[in-house]
Amino acid sequence: MEFWRDKNWDFLKYRTFAFIFSGVLIFAGVVSLAIHGGPRYGVDFTGGRVLEISFGDKLPDISKVRSLLEANNWHGVTVQTVRDYPWMLFKVPMKLDEQYPDFSEKLLEVLRMHFKPSEGYKIEILSNEKVGPKVGAELRRKALWAVLLALAAMLLYITVRFQFRFGVASVVALFHDAFITFGMLSILNREITLPIVAALLTIVGYSINDSIVVSDRIRENIPKLRRLPLYDIVNKSLNQVFSRTIITSLTTLLVILSILILGGPVIFDFALALFIGVIIGTYSSIFIVSPIVVQWEKWFPKRVGAAARR
Numbered sequence: 001m002e003f004w005r006d007k008n009w010d011f012l013k014y015r016t017f018a019f020i021f022s023g024v025l026i027f028a029g030v031v032s033l034a035i036h037g038g039p040r041y042g043v044d045f046t047g048g049r050v051l052e053i054s055f056g057d058k059l060p061d062i063s064k065v066r067s068l069l070e071a072n073n074w075h076g077v078t079v080q081t082v083r084d085y086p087w088m089l090f091k092v093p094m095k096l097d098e099q100y101p102d103f104s105e106k107l108l109e110v111l112r113m114h115f116k117p118s119e120g121y122k123i124e125i126l127s128n129e130k131v132g133p134k135v136g137a138e139l140r141r142k143a144l145w146a147v148l149l150a151l152a153a154m155l156l157y158i159t160v161r162f163q164f165r166f167g168v169a170s171v172v173a174l175f176h177d178a179f180i181t182f183g184m185l186s187i188l189n190r191e192i193t194l195p196i197v198a199a200l201l202t203i204v205g206y207s208i209n210d211s212i213v214v215s216d217r218i219r220e221n222i223p224k225l226r227r228l229p230l231y232d233i234v235n236k237s238l239n240q241v242f243s244r245t246i247i248t249s250l251t252t253l254l255v256i257l258s259i260l261i262l263g264g265p266v267i268f269d270f271a272l273a274l275f276i277g278v279i280i281g282t283y284s285s286i287f288i289v290s291p292i293v294v295q296w297e298k299w300f301p302k303r304v305g306a307a308a309r310r
Helices: 011-035 062-071 094-099 103-114 133-161 164-187 194-224 230-262 265-287 289-299 301-309
Strands: 048-056 078-081 087-093 121-131
Touching: 011 164, 011 230, 011 265, 011 289, 048 094, 048 103, 062 078, 062 103, 087 094, 103 121, 133 164, 133 194, 164 194, 164 265, 164 289, 194 230, 194 265, 194 289, 230 265, 230 289, 265 289
Parallel strands: none
Antiparallel strands: 048 087, 048 121, 078 087
16 A cells, blocks of 8 residues: 655755754753653662562452552552462562661551452462662663664674665664653653663664665665666655555554553553654654765765665
């Protein structure tokens, strides 16, 4: 299916505006990170306590459990249910765990007060583990390496599959997408957890897929339209893949939007990061990757000219 047939839009005309717009988003993210004193890491990365609490044969409404935590001023505790199991996972931040050395006992007392055995609940702690700051720091280091290695692998693949200029353009777009998503999460004051890292890696994969589609069409058109300047070849290629890019992004966003609305608090941040990343990734594949390829010709005219003649 293809909309906007016989279109001839000059996408590259807006490349300066796109660079400024991206610069503003990146700057806003940097300012937000500076104001917040860096990323707001979750228990996975900062350390704290992880409790698994069984409720017997049935589970209470998780929203009621969260309301109890808020009523006791236990802010920052995340609660998750585990599918097909009648127990909940409580992640207690390090600051709260240090403030209340007997937090697990206090939590158990409050839960038993509101969810009584007469109602069919049998509350007990299945596991009580402390996550030290060293473990959190190690997880942060590994998460960063995971993202950097993914970017390096993408650069290598695009360079081998296409040309180095496409690889550079794609990796710049990947950094662009990941950092803007990271910055937007900071602006929205969301915690950086392991699911967020998974979302960032997913965004990298989605973004590179879009970039490959654009790069492949440009590469195909260079020998076919060799008499045209690269600027026109790139514009024509963008017009040819525009419908596919928009349709793919909209269908993906519809699925993510349903997760945002129906998925609940446990996966909300994961879905939010994906939602932001898909929008930014679609934008960058059109307005970041292609302009960099065109600019590369100005920076290295001989190399690009030789490549075009091949």
